[in-house]
Amino acid sequence: MRIAVIGTGYVGLVAACCLAKSGHEVIAVEKDKSKLNMLQNGMLPIYEEGLSDIFEHITKDKRIVFSHDLKGALRHVDMAMIAVGTPATSDGRVDLSQVNEVAASIAEFSQKPMTVVMKSTVPPGTGEMLLRRYFSKANADIEYISNPEFLREGKAVWDWYNPDRIVIGSSSRDSANLLAEVYDDIKAPKIIMDITSAEMVKYASNAFLATKISFINEIANLCERVGADIDDVAPAVGMDKRIGKHFLQAGLGYGGSCFPKDTKGLEYISLFNDYDFNLLKAVIEVNAKQRVIAVRKVVQALGGDVMGKNIAVLGLAFKPGTDDVREAPALDIIDHLCSDGAKVNACDPMAIENAKKILKNNGVKFYSNPYEACAGCEAVILATEWPEFLKLNWKAIKESMKPPFVLLDGRNALDRGVIVSCGYEYYSFGRRTKRL
Numbered sequence: 421m422r423i424a425v426i427g428t429g430y431v432g433l434v435a436a437c438c439l440a441k442s443g444h445e446v447i448a449v450e451k452d453k454s455k456l457n458m459l460q461n462g463m464l465p466i467y468e469e470g471l472s473d474i475f476e477h478i479t480k481d482k483r484i485v486f487s488h489d490l491k492g493a494l495r496h497v498d499m500a501m502i503a504v505g506t507p508a509t510s511d512g513r514v515d516l517s518q519v520n521e522v523a524a525s526i527a528e529f530s531q532k533p534m535t536v537v538m539k540s541t542v543p544p545g546t547g548e549m550l551l552r553r554y555f556s557k558a559n560a561d562i563e564y565i566s567n568p569e570f571l572r573e574g575k576a577v578w579d580w581y582n583p584d585r586i587v588i589g590s591s592s593r594d595s596a597n598l599l600a601e602v603y604d605d606i607k608a609p610k611i612i613m614d615i616t617s618a619e620m621v622k623y624a625s626n627a628f629l630a631t632k633i634s635f636i637n638e639i640a641n642l643c644e645r646v647g648a649d650i651d652d653v654a655p656a657v658g659m660d661k662r663i664g665k666h667f668l669q670a671g672l673g674y675g676g677s678c679f680p681k682d683t684k685g686l687e688y689i690s691l692f693n694d695y696d697f698n699l700l701k702a703v704i705e706v707n708a709k710q711r712v713i714a715v716r717k718v719v720q721a722l723g724g725d726v727m728g729k730n731i732a733v734l735g736l737a738f739k740p741g742t743d744d745v746r747e748a749p750a751l752d753i754i755d756h757l758c759s760d761g762a763k764v765n766a767c768d769p770m771a772i773e774n775a776k777k778i779l780k781n782n783g784v785k786f787y788s789n790p791y792e793a794c795a796g797c798e799a800v801i802l803a804t805e806w807p808e809f810l811k812l813n814w815k816a817i818k819e820s821m822k823p824p825f826v827l828l829d830g831r832n833a834l835d836r837g838v839i840v841s842c843g844y845e846y847y848s849f850g851r852r853t854k855r856l
């Protein structure tokens with residue numbers, strides 16, 4: 421199949437590369453000139469495990485073309501996949517301007533029958549709106565499919581080939597089958613439903629996962645107060661098959677480009693549809709609170725004031741395996757500490773360049789070497805559980821630090837026995853200092 425993928429961010433670029441690898445002819449359309457320039461010159465603008473090998477392979481074999489010209493691309497393809505951003509507005513709404521712009525262009529430029537596949541996360545009802553507003557008035561017949569994407573950054577390539585399910589929302593069985601054929605090499609249940617239900621599956625899935633995270637964080641906070649240990653509680657809870665073990669890791673909470681905006685988006689959609697989604701409101705509030713609790717723990721451990729104190733923050737990406745810092749807990753924590761007068765050394769193996777664009781003018785020093793970042797600091801915060809951080813020589817780090825040697829394990833990821841035996845003041849979320 422000849423496919424245009426519009427938008428080459430984390431979703432679009434992975435989709436474009438993997439579709440090309442599967443044998444489709446792909447034109448990836450990107451409007452950001454610097455990204456496009458990199459792609460046309462054989463460089464990847466993002467880091468994703470396994471993507472560079474695929475990219476090298478498909479570009480060498482000329483199975484993918486990168487272009488800024490949507491109009492030109494539409495002349496050559498039978499299917500257009502939209503993978504542009506749908507960020508949150510300041511009041512939590514989903515900003516559909518990128519989607520609207522692309523839909524209007526497709527409607528204007530299409531000259532032959534075409535299937536439009538929406539991979540961007542859009543609020544329930546968007547597909548029907550796009551059909552009404554743009555596609556029904558297009559020059560050529562357009563079939564519209566909602567095909568929400570569930571891949572995780574850091575594991576995006578693996579997830580592309582191994583999804584739990586492929587959701588296909590369409591009003592036409594033939595179009596749905598056509599898309600199912602595009603994914604022929606992917607062994608996963610292909611579930612066909614109406615467009616609005618498919619859109620809802622994506623929001624419901626992210627909201628539920630976010631709920632699990634906020635729930636276990638509440639339990640961890642309560643563990644601290646009653647003397648229980650979340651490391652015993654969470655796994656035992658997760659062994660119940662009805663609950664499941666995933667997303668029960670207490671800590672700084674969720675960040676990234678999806679959960680924060682999708683939970684807020686769903687809350688707004690609920691409000692707009694005259695429904696008070698109280699559970700979701702609490703999930704969002706709990707998640708925001710975890711970052712404040714983290715700062716409070718460090719401030720208290722440093723005697724109630726961080727003015728002039730040196731604090732290392734290990735991890736800037738919102739999770740390991742990605743250079744994405746969107747809504748990363750570390751950034752809020754650093755911002756808070758800096759505005760209270762702390763001197764912050766920030767460290768990350770992948771995300772420094774992206775973090776620099778956000779953490780401007782507050783004196784943060786950036787390090788790629790964690791040992792250098794921690795030297796001379798009174799406190800260290802582990803904000804992202806990169807595997808290399810878990811294997812650090814914590815004894816050597818402590819020797820380079822200044823008292824009181826505070827370590828906040830924001831992801832409950834370190835071996836607390838080792839950390840305590842090194843002489844740190846160890847803080848976490850819901851873990852006792854010593855395990856039975």
Ligand SMILES: NC(=O)c1ccc[n+]([C@@H]2O[C@H](COP(=O)([O-])OP(=O)(O)OC[C@H]3O[C@@H](n4cnc5c(N)ncnc54)[C@H](O)[C@@H]3O)[C@@H](O)[C@H]2O)c1
Binds near residue numbers: 449450452539540570
């Ligand atoms: N990032 C994830 O892990 C993830 C996972 C599942 C779903 N999603 C959803 O997928 C969508 C894309 O997410 P992302 O993280 O890849 O976004 P992103 O912001 O990284 O990438 C979007 C890209 O689209 C480009 N673009 C915008 N308008 C364009 C236009 N008119 N023509 C061509 N290119 C255009 C932008 O320049 C950018 O490169 C969002 O709706 C998101 O919610 C993301």
